[in-house]
Amino acid sequence: MAENGLRDKVLSLGSMNPCVKRVEYAVRGPILSRAVELEEDLKQGVKKPFTEVIKANIGDAHAMGQRPITFLRQVSALCLYPELLNNPQLPDDAKKRARRLLAACGGQSVGAYTASPGIEIIRQDVAHYIQRRDGGIPANPANIYLTTGASDGVMSTLKLLVAGEGLSRTGVLIPIPQYPLYSAAIAELDAVQVSYYLDEERCWALDVGELRRALREARQHCQPRVLCIINPGNPTGQVQSRKCIEDVIKFAWEEQLFLMADEVYQDNVYAEGSEFHSFKKVLFELGPPYSATVELVSYHSISKGFMGECGFRGGYMEVVNMDPAVQQQLSKLVSVRLCPPVPGQVLLDAIMNPPSPGEPSYQSFVQEKQAVLSDLAHRARLTQEIFSQVPGIRCNPVQGAMYAFPRIQLPARAVQEAQARGLAPDMFYCRQLLEETGICVVPGSGFGQQEGTYHFRMTILPPTEKLRILLEKLSQFHAKFTQAYS
């Protein structure tokens, strides 16, 4: 019994699941909590050197003012409230899709549970979409699982893969820098994280030599079985070349690694000369033995691309060459959670099955989509250009995805100061940035980086004019920070 008359808690830091305790997720970590506090302060009228907090910590397009794609929301609203099918203001192509989706729902209601892998016709639409994307390489609806955002799919796959004890515990290769969902999932599942470093000097390219090094070292202490790839890269924004993907697949085949391809930014490719190649397509074009044996799961999401519908938590994964008995286990595992949220499934379908030429919504759909994507391309260039002009900041081209991950030079005194406060130096930097400018970005240490280098991740999602101001504020802050600690 404690002094205040209260008993000890059953659940405390000491008694809780130690794996959960080890989980870290910087994208919504302490820096965001502080940003939310500052927002509250501003609301209360507390004076700050800025008038608003800009949350550039997370790829949340709508929160930054991007408008939803009209057609997607029309189809969703029609499914959610079918009375609207009689409303003359909504276009026929949206109604046609809504009717078809509702017919596939139990009791014609999105309020019914769906099959655990998702509504059958949506899985068919996803398969068709993949087949079109991959130039005709077949996709089987039975291999498509709809998910609660891509994170859910990544988590379920890893959950299946982790086994063994001690030296035989499953090792998972992940890029550094990585999106911290991976390290978090690995910690939660008590798997072994195996880091391979992307090459910052070469636009964050993936080098198979480095994969080999990481694998060789890891084999001393675990059983590496999984290789995770993020393409286009998060937080690094590189787009992998076809050659690189081929090399990775051959490597996975040689070394018997299960491939997980996080391709949620597949629609977000901006750089001239860069093109998205899906792992599935390259795998099948490599032909046997690769196409018949390499086990691959790839992920997509409705949260990114041109739609940015994060809140709906929609996505899918496609499994390739998975042992059918294991696939049954996967189906069982996802059935415990019953089904992915149906509004997210419906919205995903509208993306997989968009208006086609001749349909009433075609033009506005294409226009809205292009507007978002060309805006993003413009902001990607702008961000790199402005950062490149700041002494002490170096930024690789933002070839794809939604983030800049510039390298920042921190004066030795700042590093010492940070260490004295028990903070990672880039965390110290980002905190100061937040306190002085209201700009919330995530320190590179939350994603992983080569020792002695410092970075931060910033989204390129704010509207162009706002982004420009933000970048200028950041540049000024950096100069001031450098001066203050030199």
Next chain:
Amino acid sequence: MHRFAVLAKQTVASPSCKGPGGCRNERRDMALQCVASLVEGKPQQQRSPRLTCSGRKELVRWNSAAKAPAVKINEKTSREKILTLESMNPQVKAVEYAVRGPIVLKAGEIEKELRKGIKKPFTEVIKANIGDAHAMGQQPITFLRQVVALCTYPDLLDSPSFPEDSKKRARRILQGCGGNSLGSYSASQGVNCIREDVAAYIERRDEGIPADPDNIYLTTGASDGIATILKILVSGEGQSRTGVMIPIPQYPLYSAAISELDAIQMNYYLDEENCWALDVNELRRSLNEAKAYCNPKVLCIINPGNPTGQVQSRKCIEDVIHFAWEEQLFLLADEVYQDNVYAEECQFHSFKKVLYEMGPEYYSNVELASFHSTSKGYMGECGYRGGYMEVINLHPEIKGQLVKLLSVRLCPPVSGQVAMDIVVNPPVPGEESYAQFIKEKESVLNNLAQKAKLTEDMFNKVPGIHCNPLQGAMYAFPRIFIPSKAIEAAKAHKMAPDLFYCMKLLEETGICVVPGSGFGQREGSYHFRMTILPPVEKLKIVLEKVKDFHIQFLQEYA
């Protein structure tokens, strides 16, 4: 020797199964076995989650779908897969979830056959396996759908065909969303104003006992909340591994989560003779036995009961809370059926309210998480995956850990959050939609009450079926007499007797119910779970058909 001790010994005695690939040479066998064998049920068997390959028979329990392709992998052209039944996570392999298990897969196959025109003794499959109200024809609550549609497509805010009160709510929720869009991530804990509404709702429900929005976490259905809390709770190794007490019969989410987390399942039996009441002595028995092999830390209660439909008395809840306090157990109260109470003499009491009324020694100490959902009640909005949990007396550091863990998944689906908001913040007297809302709500609930009574009455007229009163929730869980000849026949098919019964019922009548063995039951007793959700007229037909089937079954195996 205790059953667990035996299992533990077996596990230790099979060192070849330690790591991935340890049992690789058994794999062809296993694949073939999967194809060949039928589902093998083991009623109310307690399982050591640490069983890996030594629990081979367990592997075939999900097998009805493990069809021929399982064998193909051994063709000489293919290499050994990296991810196989042997190399996969053994805890995931141990997971079972009967509500969507083999019988449901079979029902799906039969539906496909019907569509192809294959003749059956029935024309449609009736899925009474799951509490899915809309799938059974229940109409959505208009107001809820209006608000969700307005939030999804805010252009509709200009439309005159939506009532003002729905627009008012939609505007307020949209203001709580980043960029005024449902498409932005919400806070990991859920949209702030919705959590405030949940807290206000709980306060009203519990007659003024305070609820703090900071203690409310919106979830992806209640299942997500339960799995998350259990995840945080499970720790320790060997004898100090966390033990979780669950009722038998239980809703199999619990056993599935426990398997997945490699925790220890501790069964306490509900008393069928006493309307499935919970008896604290039985809790004590279960706890004392479990102390020998694990560290009992959590007590799960489902009230109203699923699959058993009992509604706990206030006295019983007090006893449970006192027991949890005494034994230092963390309480999980699954209260998703709180709006589904039908019996005249019964009333829903929330654990939170009773806890507070028991005084400060209890309410400042007992750690409690309670769960609610949009999927049940009168709304039945399962597809939205909405829900919330309220935590009481959670250590502040653990709250931090919880938020961190939730943040990895970013946020619960925002449309589900909106649906949850309408459940806790419905139209009030004086508002435009009030009358219609109440009418729709009452109509669903009265209907369910009528069906609960009807089901109980009809089952109890069938010789060899006994059904306790359906005081609440959405299911009947009748006890069925299975003749010994049928039990033998089931054994010959390597099936649990009640699975054998339910499979026959499905094949002969198209009615899909879940065998009691999927929920757990006293050894030698047999049950099934059936929802009472079909429309009254259809439900009558279903019950008639079950009756005819049962009588015929008894004759066939007499």
